[in-house]
Amino acid sequence: MHKIYRKLLATKTHLTSAGVAAMAVLMVGCGGGKEQTKVGQAADEGARSSVNNDPIQTENTGSAIIERIDVNGDQKPDVFKHYSLVDDAPDAKGVKVQKKVLIRKEIDVNFDQRIDIVEYYKGASGKEIREREEFDLDFDGRVDEVRKYEDGTLKEVQLDLGFDGRVDTWMFYQMTQSEEGKQINRLVERRRDTNADGVIDVWEYYVKGQLHKLGTDSNADGTPDQFTRVDEKKR
């Protein structure tokens, strides 16, 4: 979870039980589906849970599973996990076994029955990796942030910080070598549309996580042509 969303959560739900529960939603939202499900088992559980107030309701359609999780105990689900079911090798007794593959997770962070975070996954059962996340940061039903991943690593973030339905900030990440020689994923470039006209006007370049250079577009051709070194000014 990134800073802005944490901040929003903190301001909107600070020290309330909803805030605590919201954090719980995000915790529950973590992790992939590794378990194997025998045919019929999940459906039975779903039928039982509909009468015993189990916080996790499972619906098995035969080709897909939907888990609905009530995090704050109001009998309304707040986390939805969508799985597809794929056939696996039969077990020792020859019983047909299916594997759950996590496809998508939807989270209602503020318990208004409207989804605020959608996470998309790809990969085989137990090896699902995040491909994309969408956040509604101000809870108005419109997506304000998209995070794109490659092989599970964050590559690009698109933000609508003006909340006008138009992306105004693009952030690009790359694996870089840390001072200790470790591979870490860091921000390398941020492009911003600072006057909300839909055209990028500031390019920021980062080296080792620090702002290094600023670029501006003086001839309006959509690419930066004037550059200012930021780190030199500091020294």
Ligand SMILES: [Ca+2]
């Ligand atoms: Ca709930």
Ligand SMILES: [Ca+2]
């Ligand atoms: Ca919501």
Ligand SMILES: [Ca+2]
């Ligand atoms: Ca929004």
Ligand SMILES: [Ca+2]
């Ligand atoms: Ca602009």
